[in-house]
Amino acid sequence: MLLVLILTPLFGCFVLTFVDKTQHKFIQNFSLFWSLIILNLCFSLLFFFDQTISVFQFIYKSYWLTSININLIFGLDGLGLVMILLTAFLIPTCILLC
Numbered sequence: 001m002l003l004v005l006i007l008t009p010l011f012g013c014f015v016l017t018f019v020d021k022t023q024h025k026f027i028q029n030f031s032l033f034w035s036l037i038i039l040n041l042c043f044s045l046l047f048f049f050d051q052t053i054s055v056f057q058f059i060y061k062s063y064w065l066t067s068i069n070i071n072l073i074f075g076l077d078g079l080g081l082v083m084i085l086l087t088a089f090l091i092p093t094c095i096l097l098c
Contacts, residue, residue: 001041001044001045001048001058002045002058002059002060002074002075002076003060003074004041005038005041005042005045005084006074008034008037008038008041009034009038012030012031012034012035012038015030015034016030016031028095028098031095032092032095032096035088035091035092035095036092038088038091039088039089039091039092041088042084042085042088043085045058045076045081045084045085046081046085049076049078049081051078054077054078055077056075056076056077057075057076057077058074058075058076059073059074059075060072060073060074060075061073
């Protein structure tokens with residue numbers, strides 16, 4: 001779930017790289033639509049987050065080079081969840097105000 005939340009904005013940026021820069025209205029509408037999708041993903045994280053435990057949740061582990069012990073590990077705690085929700089709420093707000 002956390003990896004999807006990380007990759008979703010990257011996919012939206014990838015799509016916008018192929019849009020003509022003179023189509024301002026389409027770029028704004030697509031950005032608003034995509035940021036609202038991300039906001040919904042963040043609310044689903046909030047819904048499934050267990051507040052009774054104090055360990056990292058939604059842990060994603062990727063073992064890249066195990067011979068030299070290079071790994072990628074993502075996790076989410078309570079403060080990180082609040083910051084992600086705040087960012088996900090502010091981005092559509094800023095797009096609407098532009």
